[in-house]
Amino acid sequence: MGPKQFQNKARREWWSIHIEAWQRSGASQVEYCGQHRYDEKTFMRWLKHLAGExxxxxxxAYEAELRCEKRRERKD
Structure with a gap:
């Protein structure tokens, strides 16, 4: 994926929507990408580009910490 991909306004908006949806879902990146059939590496590249590395x-890391806390709460 070249730098021109990141300059495409439609693609930027599309990935922004999906990254926001992933954040709200509470799923891991692997789970979210699997559910929506996205390539995990492409997802991460867009995340890094849109949010900064x-x-x-x-x-x-924060999302992983939240998932761990949810698991601990279920065990208790």
Whole structure:
């Protein structure tokens, strides 16, 4: 995927919508990509591009932490 892909307004909007939907879903990236048949690497590239690389890493870590907390709550 070249840099021109990231400049395409329609693609940027489309991926922005899906990244936001993934965040609201509470699913992991792997689960979300599997459900919607997206390539995980492409999803991550768009996430990094739209959110910034450091912000994307923090977001992924935060989402993982939330999922762990939900699992702990279910066990209790």
């Amino acid at each position: 450091e912000a994307a890493r923090r977001l992924v």
